[in-house]
């Protein structure tokens with residue numbers, strides 16, 4: 001039998017003006033960290049998201065690291081991060097010398113469970129005079145809350161902001177997966193002191209690798225630009241006023257980014273269409289409810305089965321049908337580098353990992369591709385579809 005072409009999980013869709021803009025960089029020699037596309041990309045991202053400021057950087061992880069450092073996070077501090085997320089969320093915290101304090105997810109959308117987090121903070125922390133929130137068993141100062149918008153679905157930002165006000169925490173949004181997702185009509189990443197987007201190759205739009213720091217104050221945005229460009233404080237002299245980083249995005253990649261940003265509205269529309277195809281071809285499978293305050297970019301879809309054995313079988317069946325599927329991330333507190341970091345109990349994250357796989361959402365897929373994926377899913381004991 002002829003081998004079926006692979007339906008990828010979430011592959012880059014490069015088109016539109018990509019070739020023209022990248023060629024312009026090559027033709028003019030503006031290939032590195034100076035050139036007009038970097039500021040064009042920052043402007044178009046700010047315009048699309050409604051962010052007052054946007055600072056391009058080399059990838060989302062670097063953007064998170066810079067945002068945490070600029071928020072004064074370091075040794076002796078703890079940052080509340082999801083137990084169930086891509087490991088970069090935690091790594092960015094670890095780079096600062098701070099500890100992660102892992103938060104379980106809610107079972108519907110796998111975002112941080114803010115209700116259980118509130119109870120946990122009430123029991124496990126004390127507020128010192130002066131306002132510092134101290135984690136009793138470790139002595140760490142809990143300084144920031146960094147939710148990620150899991151699979152692109154907005155976390156409850158009302159609850160996040162309320163918790164931050166109540167416990168005196170800084171809110172930083174890991175919006176790496178949520179370009180195009182909004183909460184109460186406002187783009188994700190605009191609710192925190194910083195919000196960080198990723199343009200990694202598997203994201204809805206990509207620069208190959210890249211990121212964007214969203215900030216709502218001019219001084220924070222200036223600081224972000226300064227620190228991500230080696231903290232050079234003089235136009236010609238090599239004078240530096242801080243330990244900065246080489247976290248710049250190059251002009252070639254930004255050129256690709258400008259072209260991708262132009263295509264983003266049509267890509268978001270296409271993802272809605274793919275979700276519709278899945279729903280129509282899987283009648284009877286419960287679809288995860290949507291929060292009326294959230295608009296989801298549908299970055300990654302997911303399918304749930306009753307348990308780990310069903311999951312392994314379904315992954316194998318998808319593989320045999322050349323439909324790329326992946327398990328959810330292994331919860332971070334179970335992973336070697338983070339076993340020593342404090343965590344609240346994480347039954348929901350462990351259950352989500354045991355039961356859930358991600359299924360193709362690639363922008364270029366066709367109705368026939370979706371039908372091929374659905375045919376595999378129909379043979380599995382599906383309990384829920386997130387699409």
Ligand SMILES: Cc1ncc(COP(=O)(O)O)c(C=O)c1O
Pocket residue numbers: 059060061062085086088089148149174176177197198199200209210211
């Ligand atoms: C939740 C989350 N945080 C952070 C990152 C890191 O972004 P990047 O790959 O651009 O460094 C990613 C994805 O790659 C992610 O999914």
